[in-house]
Amino acid sequence: MTNTIGNKIIVITGASSGLGAEAARYLAELGATVVLGARRTERIKALAEGIEAKGGKALAVETDVTDRASVQNLVDTAVKTYGRIDVLLNNAGVMPLSPLEKLRVDEWDLMIDVNIKGVLYGIAAALPHMKARKSGHIINVSSVAGHRVLENSAVYSATKFAVRALSEGLRAEVKPYNLRTTVISPGAVQSELLDGIHDEATAEQLRSFVPGIAISADSFARCVAFAINQPEEVDINEILFRPTKQPV
Template sequence: MLSLHGKTVAITGASGGIGEATARLLARRGAAVVLAARRRERIDAIAEDIREEEGCAAACVVDVTKADDLRRLVSSTVDRYGRIDVLVNNAGIAPIGPLADLDIDNWSAMIDVNLRGMLNGVAAALPVFREQGAGHLVSIVSVAGLSVSPSMAVYAATKNAVRTVHEGLRAESTDGVVRTTAISPGYVRTDLADSMADPDIRERTRKTMDAMGIPPDAVARAVAFAVEQPGDVEIGEINVRPTAQA
């Protein structure tokens, strides 16, 4: 029997990288997946690939900075499949740089996508989880919040804020209805560096990702491990990084 048969999972930031890998893996394990991102053509193509492999997939155009979009994602998932078992908050950006650059616009963008986007997901999914009597919130955080490097202060702050929200939601959910999992990747071979504003930082990060980064599938397997647990088991936090990463 497929390990996730009957589960319905919505995934933000699913047009590539960790989000795409997670959608493909969970679908292979039997889940119905809804891919959410801004790039319609890309998520439509991935969903079609999954269906061609006899998986169950749909796509929904979503900008996570807009609360209405997250509500629409959750409601359309419920309309299509009857419920939403898991919401994976994966969308994120990293236009990092030294604080001395005073790049307020990019600070705001990271807050809007990385933190507010996750909170919009909580606001959309939590009432449905409560109504169903069960639900699982998974967020892709970062080891950048565990050891803050130069140029990453604001990015790390947004990720640590997400980690804090998760712990708060866990503390409020001791009735067993809502489970939470924060997954913190290290270097992963994705296009995250494309969102980095500083060209020198962007190039250095790309080289590091190419040299030691793990594949997105490694993080997808961590997501699968967390959501495959029985309802009375919560995997609160997982760190996934290359063995070569300091």
């Protein structure tokens, strides 16, 4: 299979850890130029330096996806520096799970701000550039939780269902501009996501089984690469994957 990733400019949100960081490493190894966005600048700078030390191309841009101007700056910096954006990987996300009755409303707001509005701000920033060139690919990250709802995950699931709805709507609208849209829904993958659960009972419950079944983040990186590395006329719409051991 030909490698169409090699000459691509790929912007990744949430590149400071977990799935985003691994995707950045893998895509850079395949020759892509990666533009890394996250709030923890020391992490993305170290990642960019590590990629460059291996002969890859990477740029770190401090980004808070809850701030529209910050996401615009991430995409505009990529375009100013490299002339274009070929792929946006809308990956940043948070998952502070809890039962609704605990009324952790600030965490509901955070999930909506990062997981839904953050994705929308990414689309708002990238779409005009891609539309103008009639070329581009937007990849949004949903979850198995975007396909089914379990206890303690109502709000998180709602945000990930929303990501799928937005991806579907986007796909229906961007056909005239020759743009590709993919939604990737991972199951349990090793990352720092569980660290963001502050409801003790929920955290304990998840820590009792998730680390035992979670698969390495390179599983996600390979899915991203598969979607990107298709001929321009092939639009991989959805990828849903989970550990072989994960029952639901």
